[in-house]
Amino acid sequence: MSGTKSLGRFLTEYAVVIIFLLITVAAIPSSGLSIQYIVQEMITRLGRNTFLVLALLLPIYAGMGLNFGMTLGAMSGQIGLILAINFNIGGVEGLAFAALLGTAVFMGWICGVVLNKAKGREMVTGYMLAFFINGIYQLIVLYMMGFVFPIRSSAILLSRGYGIRNTLNLEIVRQSLDNFLMLRLGEYTVPVATFLVIAVLCVFVVWFKKTKLGQDMRAVGHDMSVADSAGVPVDRTRIIAIIISTVLASYGQIIFLQNMGNMATYNAHDQTSFFAVAAILVGGASVKKATIPNVLIGVILLHVLFVVTPRAGQNLFGSAMIGEYFRQFIGYGVIAFSLVLYAWRARKDAAWSREGLRGSSSGAVPAAAAAGGEGSAK
Amino acid sequence: MSTEIIDPKVATRRLFVRSGLVAVYFLLLVVTFLLGKGYTLLIDNKDAADGSVVAIDGVLVSVDGAEALELYSGDRDATQLKGQRHRVIVELISDGKKIEKSIHLPLDTDMLLLSVPKLVAGIEPFVEVFVLRDQPRPAGEEVGNTNAFTSPDSEALETVEPPVP
Amino acid sequence: MGQQGPLLSIDHISKEFYGNVVLNDVSFELKAGEILGLVGENGAGKTTLMHILFGMPVIADTGGFKGRICIDGQEVSFSSPFDALDAGIGMVHQEFSLIPGFTTTENIVLNRESMKPSILNDVFGDRMSILDRQDMKKRAEAAIEKLGVKLDPDMLVSEMPVGHKQFTEIAREITRSKTRILVLDEPTAVLAESEAEVLLKALRKLASLGIAIIFISHRLHEVTEVADRVVVLRDGIAIKDTPVAGVSVRDIASWMVGRSVATERVSEGEAREFGPEILSVEHLWVDMPGETVRDVSFSVRKGEILGFGGLAGQGKLGIPNGIMGLFQAGGVVRLHGKDVPLNEPRTALEIGMAFVSEDRRGVGLLLDESLKWNIAFTAMQIQGKYLKTILGGLFRIRDEAEMRKLTEEYIAMLDVKCTSPSQKAKELSGGNQQKICLAKAFAVKPDLLFVSEPTRGIDVGAKKLVLDTIHRYNRDYGTTIVMVSSELEELRSICDRIAIVDEGKIAGILPPTAELPEFGLLMSGLGANGSQEDLSA
Incomplete structure (x- = not known):
């Protein structure tokens, strides 16, 4: 492979990261924010978002693409929090209680079964499934809670007597994980406990990849039919990947919300998957390949931009809303761009790998015979 | 080939481990519930309605070793508690006499009232369930939830949020 | 080793798919440490036999099979490939x-x-x-x-x-x-010569360790080199089961292709005069998955019917698809001496070439549209025929009356069985659909017509009609035709020359009157040398 070609490959591989880095570096000065402020924001936001983004890893290993169905996990986490608030269970115990309720396992199973029926179209199916389950979530939370399921805390109910309020005050669990072990490092505060939880998850992911199940997941992700003919239970493996991802997403959402301190009952999950997916893509992951560094880089880059753009918008255009607008615009733009880039690259790779078997039009074809037949080898 | 041939010894061990884990799971659920259960404890230093006790002029009340609250006659203060079992230390400012009591809070309520005069006088029960008559609600939080589907997104909330302390 | 009973015995196995007999009373035995060469043309039943041996669900789904399979003298019945693996049969796939x-x-x-x-x-x-x-x-x-x-x-x-x-x-x-029996399906198909040799050596080593091997290959010299015994399947019958010693490649090739039915040559004895060269192709490569063309050169003269034959997957289908721009291609293609830009399907049609695709339902027909639409479609799109202008050329609309006339003409000419020109294409039988595809290509009045697998999936009677149609069209209008088909007999019945494609290259070009074993040899990866001079005949 020649030098220019490998440079070209490098650029296409990291195009999203590079573009993002450039935009971010350009936007920081015009925002007028101090580096200290941005660093503190990054520490906070890393703690808040990383877990959610890590939840995307396993389905990517299992070849199921970006799990837009993680929204189901987010909803499960919210149901857990609603119940914790209902029973007035506060602090870290409240978070643990919400996490232990585990509706996410059931949600993940549903999602896995549905995605198995839509092999090859997991992403759009997951996305649509999230809308559908959102309807069920609203039915339960808005109509059945307090009506079918007893709710003892009237403070979280709408005044009509059933249904949970639009905004739920999470005061009793607010930042309880972050404050559990808060470390002051010079002018920065670091939520050590939150980072420990994230570190444990990273260790789990690394360990999991070394297990038989992890290996099976990789096999299924690379080639389902080969894995199947080797006797790997493909459907089951895929369901397990989605269940784990959904459960992790529910934990991620709990961590996210405890940091926020309040919860928009009917909207908090709307864009969970959207921002998590945007983050992992910004970090240089693709539909087929993602690593823990991708997650960390992605969260930092995306959120620096999120912190900086409203101020930059304010300073440059006189309106913070323009920054808000850029957030959405950039988020969707990144996803669309990455997906297109991925498809383009996959085609390009296939073409490169088949190049060897073409006879050169100059006449002699020695290389073709030697490298021959890769086309039929797929 | 998922038909694993498992040695019966391993199978029994697994059965034990798994059922043990299920038990641990439920235990954890109960433990988090009990330990995390939150209460608002109102500490009241007023005359009783029935005239059984009168307010004490100047006490320091400390719950679970926290910083003491200073209450004079007719004062009422509140403290947030987690878990069912707590230790209350009441110190009379006048003579420095300390009274230590252990309280056990019931699970089915969130807000209780501790009457300092009753505690000092040794009248049981000095902790009672406190019932709010009409709970005031914040304005603009009403049933108008037709826009539950269109209200601002979570990220917008995030910008409203003050920088984390 | 293995001097006792046979390790594997295939005992009177018959299988039919919906009344179509694929295997007819096939029996053979395999001893431990023996290498058995299994050869046959496409459709001879090799794949079906292996599916039965492996207990593939497709066999049970289509009504099971007759006969017995025994391992170590015990009858076995596998309900899934995993059972076969457990019983010690390993399979190395073609893909x-x-x-x-x-x-x-x-x-x-x-x-x-x-x-x-x-x-x-x-x-x-x-x-x-x-x-x-x-x-x-x-x-x-x-x-x-x-x-x-x-x-x-x-x-x-x-x-x-x-x-x-x-x-x-x-x-x-x-x-x-546990593996005691190893089945290799065309293991050398994708290998270079030197690699294939190493593979054969490895197989002999395995056999010496006592593993029995079934070696399926179309490269007959490899079979004679490595196998102890050869079984030849033709049309579902094991017509030969013989030790390899003393058997030549030529013998096997003739057993493999030899037909019981005599070839009926449509134009026997007719003197054929061709015009100047119309199409020349040099060093064509086509990146068509599964039908890769590596390096193909040939020329066609006006009025000629050139046939392309060869085994499936060797690249014969890639040739028309590449020239017509449907798959990524490279090389030089000249029509009437002018360069044809590749990878541009529209240009290919515009300069006077037409293509009847092997993918009738996918590419060939608009299944939900009427016959007249189907027949007039390409002519309308490419040449602007059957359109009339209104409002001084501002709009162009379809000339329904003209289209109907055209369609009726072709329905009569090709004897299409249909209720009316407005009938939907999907309601026709396979043979009649094929005729519509041909009519669609004829309607463009091409100088050069590519016809790919014209008789695939249609019944015997209809086959003859379709071939006759192609033949007659060539004679009546002098249209040059390049026909690609897996069925050698079909090519021999109407073509003037037949090129055999093997491993993405032309192995040789033969007249239709050539002996059958000659074709067989070309398909078996032999005889590529010496036929070079035929290319520009």
Whole structure:
């Protein structure tokens, strides 16, 4: 492979990261924010978002693409929090209680079964499934809670007597994980406990990849039919990947919300998957390949931009809303761009790998015979 | 080939481990519930309605070793508690006499009232369930939830949020 | 070894698919340590026989089979390929079933990895065990050793040369401790000469270790080189079962293609005069998955019918698809001496070429549209025919009356069985659909017509009608035709010259009157030399 070609490959591989880095570096000065402020924001936001983004890893290993169905996990986490608030269970115990309720396992199973029926179209199916389950979530939370399921805390109910309020005050669990072990490092505060939880998850992911199940997941992700003919239970493996991802997403959402301190009952999950997916893509992951560094880089880059753009918008255009607008615009733009880039690259790779078997039009074809037949080898 | 041939010894061990884990799971659920259960404890230093006790002029009340609250006659203060079992230390400012009591809070309520005069006088029960008559609600939080589907997104909330302390 | 009874015996096996007999009373035996060459043309029943041996669900789904399969004299019946694996039959597929992103080792021990239990085993089962990569590597190296080849156990399959992929796949089968019978389906099809030799050597080594091997190949010289015995299948019948010693490639080739039915040549004895060269193709390559064309050169003269034959997957279908711009292609193609730009389907149509695709339902027809639409479609799109202008040329609308007339003309000419020109294309039978495809191409009035697999999937009577139509069209209008077909008899019945494509290249060009074994030899990867002068005949 020649030098220019490998440079070209490098650029296409990291195009999203590079573009993002450039935009971010350009936007920081015009925002007028101090580096200290941005660093503190990054520490906070890393703690808040990383877990959610890590939840995307396993389905990517299992070849199921970006799990837009993680929204189901987010909803499960919210149901857990609603119940914790209902029973007035506060602090870290409240978070643990919400996490232990585990509706996410059931949600993940549903999602896995549905995605198995839509092999090859997991992403759009997951996305649509999230809308559908959102309807069920609203039915339960808005109509059945307090009506079918007893709710003892009237403070979280709408005044009509059933249904949970639009905004739920999470005061009793607010930042309880972050404050559990808060470390002051010079002018920065670091939520050590939150980072420990994230570190444990990273260790789990690394360990999991070394297990038989992890290996099976990789096999299924690379080639389902080969894995199947080797006797790997493909459907089951895929369901397990989605269940784990959904459960992790529910934990991620709990961590996210405890940091926020309040919860928009009917909207908090709307864009969970959207921002998590945007983050992992910004970090240089693709539909087929993602690593823990991708997650960390992605969260930092995306959120620096999120912190900086409203101020930059304010300073440059006189309106913070323009920054808000850029957030959405950039988020969707990144996803669309990455997906297109991925498809383009996959085609390009296939073409490169088949190049060897073409006879050169100059006449002699020695290389073709030697490298021959890769086309039929797929 | 998922038909694993498992040695019966391993199978029994697994059965034990798994059922043990299920038990641990439920235990954890109960433990988090009990330990995390939150209460608002109102500490009241007023005359009783029935005239059984009168307010004490100047006490320091400390719950679970926290910083003491200073209450004079007719004062009422509140403290947030987690878990069912707590230790209350009441110190009379006048003579420095300390009274230590252990309280056990019931699970089915969130807000209780501790009457300092009753505690000092040794009248049981000095902790009672406190019932709010009409709970005031914040304005603009009403049933108008037709826009539950269109209200601002979570990220917008995030910008409203003050920088984390 | 293996002087006792046969290890595997195939006993009077018959199989039909919906009344179509694919295997008819096939029997043969296989001893331990023996290599059996199984040869036959496409459709001779090799694949079906292997499906039966492996208990593929498709067999049971289509009504099972007659006869018995015995291993060590015990009758066996497999309900899934996994049963066959358990019974000790390993299969090396024609298409690699390897995972490209995995290393050699990971592929060799796929789903049979060495494991160390972890603490979570008791909670979530054995799949939580940690892989023992060292032991996996050791096992992989042992298998590679057994094969007697050089393979890097840590290399990614995607970065390997093809030959190594084949070895990896064989190594995987032999790491199963139980494997006693190994089936290799066209293992050398994708290998270079030198790689194939190494493979054959490895097979002999395995046989000497007592593994029985069924070797399926169309390269007959390899069969004669490596096999102890050869079984020839033709039209579902095992017509020959003989030791290889003393048998020549030519013998096998004639057993393989020899037909019981005599060829009926449509235009026997007719003197044929051709015009100047109309199409010349030099060093064409086409990137059509599964039908890769590597380096093909030929020329066609005006008024001629040139046939392309060869086994499936060798690239004959890629030729028309590449020239017509449907798949990525390169090389030089000239029509009437002018360069044809490749990869532009519209241009290819505009300059006077037409294509009747082998993919009738996908590319050939608009299934939900009427016949008149179907027939007039290409002519309308490409040449602007059957359109009339209104409002002084501002709009152009379809000339329904003209289209109807045209369609009726072709329906009468090709004898299409239909209710009316407005009938939907999907309601016709396969043969009549094919006629509509032809009519659609004829309506363009092409100088050069490519016809690909014109008789695929239609019944015998309709086949003859379709071939007659092509033949008559050539005679009546002098249209040059390039026809691609898997059925040699079909090509021999109407073509003026027949080129055999093998491994993406033209193995040779023969007159239709040539002896059958000649064709067989060309298909078997032999005879590529010496036929070069025929190319520009």
